Every structure is written in C-alpha cells, then in structure tokens.
Amino acid sequence: MKKIEIAPSILSADFRILEREVKAAQDAGADRIHCDVMDGRFVPNISFGPLVVEAVKKCVSIPLDVHIMISDPVKYAADFCSAGADVLCFHAEALNNVNEIKTLLNDIRSKGARPGVAVNPDKSIDLFMSELASIDQVVIMSVYAGFGGQKFIVDTMEKVRAVRSAAVKQNLDIDIEVDGGVNGETAELCAKAGANVLVAGSFVFGSGDYAGRINAVRESANKAYIGD
Numbered sequence: 496m497k498k499i500e501i502a503p504s505i506l507s508a509d510f511r512i513l514e515r516e517v518k519a520a521q522d523a524g525a526d527r528i529h530c531d532v533m534d535g536r537f538v539p540n541i542s543f544g545p546l547v548v549e550a551v552k553k554c555v556s557i558p559l560d561v562h563i564m565i566s567d568p569v570k571y572a573a574d575f576c577s578a579g580a581d582v583l584c585f586h587a588e589a590l591n592n593v594n595e596i597k598t599l600l601n602d603i604r605s606k607g608a609r610p611g612v613a614v615n616p617d618k619s620i621d622l623f624m625s626e627l628a629s630i631d632q633v634v635i636m637s638v639y640a641g642f643g644g645q646k647f648i649v650d651t652m653e654k655v656r657a658v659r660s661a662a663v664k665q666n667l668d669i670d671i672e673v674d675g676g677v678n679g680e681t682a683e684l685c686a687k688a689g690a691n692v693l694v695a696g697s698f699v700f701g702s703g704d705y706a707g708r709i710n711a712v713r714e715s716a717n718k719a720y721i722g723d
C-alpha cells in the first residue's frame with residue numbers, strides 16, 4: 496500500500512524568504528514540494544517559471560512535484576525537467592487530443608521526470624483514461640486551477656474513485672494527487688476516495704506551525720486511507 500504523501504504548495508509561501516520556507520516545510524515532514532506554475536493564459540494568474548523551480552531544487556532534498564498550469568506545456572515541459580522537476584504534471588485539457596497527451600507523457604519520461612496529468616473540476620478524466628498505463632500521477636483538481644485558498648469541491652472525489660478503481664483493475668502503480676482546498680478535514684475525503692498525494696498550500700504555509708498542519712493533514716488522511 497502506498498503511503499500518504501503531503502506536498503505543501505509554495506504558492507502560499509513567503510517568496511521574500513523562499514529558501515527558508517521550503518527548508519522549513521521539509522523539516523516539518525513534507526514529502527514533496529509542490530510548485531504551481533501559471534502563465535496568465537491557461538489560468539488568470541501568473542506565478543513563476545523554471546528559474547524558481549531550479550532555485551527550489553537547490554534548497555531541498557525531497558522531490559519537486561511541479562504542476563504546470565500553462566496553455567503550451569509541449570513547448571515548456573523540457574525546461575521544467577531540466578530545472579529539476581521530479582514529477583511534472585500538465586493539464587489534459589490544455590492539449591487537443593489524446594495523441595498529444597500520450598506524446599508529451601513519453602517526452603517528459605524520456606527527459607527524466609515522472610509524467611502526470613491534471614484536470615480541472617469541470618473537465619472529464621476521459622481525456623486521458625485510455626493512457627493510464629503511461630501516467631505516473633493523476634492530479635484531480637479539487638478547486639479551479641489559478642489561486643490558492645479556495646474551497647474544496649467535494650464532488651471531484653468521484654473522479655478520484657474512478658481513477659483509483661481503474662488503476663486497481665489494470666494493476667497500475669499510480670499516484671493520485673488531490674490539489675486544492677486540502678486541510679485537516681478534507682484530507683480524509685481525499686484518502687477515502689483513494690488519493691495518496693495531498694497538496695496543501697494555504698493550510699500549511701498560511702499557518703505558523705508547518706509541522707502541526709502537515710501532521711493534521713496526514714492524520715486525517717490516514718484515518719480513511721483505503722490504499723490501492
């Protein structure tokens with residue numbers, strides 16, 4: 496059974512002291528650092544690009560979980576692999592068809608990162624389910640991509656259940672990550688549905704007690720985790 500992993504998102508960190516922030520998250524027990532890349536086109540917000548990912552990579556030893564919310568992931572995926580992404584997830588709905596998705600997954604893997612696919616709450620997992628065997632991580636967005644601090648959309652857990660059940664049927668070792676609005680209460684719903692990686696941005700970095708918040712997410716998830 497996969498263990499629950501907690502991935503604090505630096506979107507809610509204090510960028511004046513980013514090195515201290517990511518090191519503190521690592522010391523507080525984070526399993527990964529989640530990097531939210533936004534281009535102002537795919538989502539109505541701009542965050543940061545490969546330079547910041549590269550800088551964060553130099554600060555921590557835990558894996559970087561890079562989530563690219565950009566309209567042209569094909570063009571920029573290689574830059575994020577070079578910057579040190581361990582897992583690189585792009586949005587299925589940013590591409591035109593399943594062949595493009597498949598090609599990009601293979602491309603990311605060939606550049607040394609574990610490839611993943613994300614979907615917004617209003618988009619179907621059918622965009623990529625035929626390619627599950629080539630996907631290392633599915634990211635089910637539990638808020639609309641673009642901003643931290645939004646409210647968790649419970650209905651999205653249906654997609655987590657569907658992906659987990661397909662993965663079990665096909666005997667695939669897939670990480671299912673839930674991203675958005677995860678806290679000490681909603682983590683339980685994610686784990687119950689079959690997720691094993693939980694992103695928590697504002698809940699962790701918006702607090703004065705990173706270890707306390709990471710533990711709260713982990714404990715809530717472990718209460719309900721069904722495994723794979």
Ligand code: DX5
Binds near residue numbers: 697698
């Ligand atoms: C939303 C991002 C999330 C977000 C999580 O576009 O992908 O990773 O920052 O932040 P919280 O945990 O505050 O919802």
Ligand code: ZN
Binds near residue numbers: 562694
């Ligand atoms: Zn994210």
